[in-house]
Amino acid sequence: MVNQLYYGDNLEVLRRYIKDESVDLCYIDPPFNSKRNYNQIYNNIGSEDKAQAQAFIDTWEWDDHAIHGIEEIITNYHGLFTQQCIDLITGLRNVLGKGSLLAYLVSMTLRITEIHRVLKPTGSFYLHCDPNASHYLKLVLDAVFCSQGGDFRNEIIWKRTSGHNDSGKYGNVHDVIFYYSKSLKYTWNQVYQKYDQNYIDKYYRYQDDDGRKWMSGDLGAAGLAGGGYQYEWNGIVKLWRCPKETMEKLDSEGRIYYTRNRVARIKRYLYQFTLKLHIIEI
Template identity: 30%
Template sequence: MGSLAGPSPDDAALWRADGPNLVIQAENLDFLGQLPDAAFTVIYLDPPFNTGRAQTRQNTTSVRSATGGAGTRSGFGGRSYQAIKGELHRYDDAFTDYWSFLEPRLMEAWRLLAEDGTLYLHLDYREVHYAKVMLDAIFGRDCFLNEIIWAYDYGARSRSRWPTKHDNILVYVKNPAAYHFDSATVDREPYMAPGLVTAEKAALGKLPTDVWWHTIVSPTGKEKTGYPTQKPEGLLRRMVAASSRPGDWLLDFFAGSGTFGAVAASTDRRFVCVDQNPAAVDIMESRLSQAAQVVRL
């Protein structure tokens, strides 16, 4: 569909429910405010993992929509949002910086999710436990659906501890009484002990559990774009298939190489992908320009 210099970030008409798929180059908080409440069925976020606590961050105060302010929402242990932050600060002073980075973006994700919507937050072991408490406060503990473990077997091997070969994906829903989930649409896996089930079951395979064994993107495979944190399409296809329907709008505002958009396009979903990195948007323009309008704000 091509690339545009694009409207200004203040142009609230850039996204329309009947408009084109979008790839947006922008700082995500600058752009997300123009998107309407409850517009997206699935939001997938793969933010910086904070491995060295060295990211450049923007501190922004966000206000929840009509359901009330963040400071009054009851979350983990019945305590208020600010109380939770205070307690975490006492345990890990350095985390305050990452919280300031992630908190307003997760609050925007809550606002943008449809009533039947699902958030997938992709992190690693360094931050996932803090993020779980943060999401309990923003969404409510009753909205926690799963923690998915993505297990892979590739890369260096530590000799001083158990090698770390998994990522964590926290799954939260907007409304625990109304979220969409259809496991019948998800790809099946081989049984680990096929001799213990009937031949028919072994041939059909089993539905995935909350532990997903899936290889990383092959360094020599056709999916490889050269983007350093690219995730495999098969991993994201499970999320999209289970938690959305053809025609639904999906959002990724740490889009990187655009894998989420590629999966959405291949499964007849609509998508908005946002990233501020020009190199990432260059890759997405090459990968998704036939399916999306690319706008550089």
């Protein structure tokens, strides 16, 4: 499958056109169950446009589509659904009842299951949502991915806007992106970006005798969630980020910079990052 663009319901496209274990990475930005209507961007010339326009009305009903979908899950249509997934949807039906939220979660479960099927064993999946249903969607993702040897990798917080006041509540300023891998052996390609020269001039203001530029980094651990190491170094007792043996090694390598107040700080060399960039460019 090279440079293919499909237009239509992604569930139908996945089931009809996408082969098992043929996709390296999948990212979806589905409706969020926001109970809002979004601006229509189609001309509604034909029936396909009219159907597609409905996807921008992010409201859900317990209708024939939802009933058919939950029947597929509970009866394990074509053996696609894990027992954990069946138990989860059954439990959510008992807790939430047959309403808009369950209809939304059933729709998402059908699609997440198909996405898991088409991903390669080394594949990754990103699901973009917001706090309206993110806590339920993570349960669905765990039931589909983690129950079949996959793993939850991270929850990425995307800040959409600066802080503001929403009436009667805290400001809604972020979206959530869940990152999962299909197996424990997954593909990860590290991305490096060259620093802007203005950034280098501003932060890498120090230079060793051999010409290597560096910036000063904190070695203190006060306030860090993981704690630190309490000991005396250069006459100063405080909580440090590394054990004393590591501090001694850094000092012997000339990697420590001392302030006027004798506080130890680490030298973060610019060459450590440019070397990685050079390797990637090769």
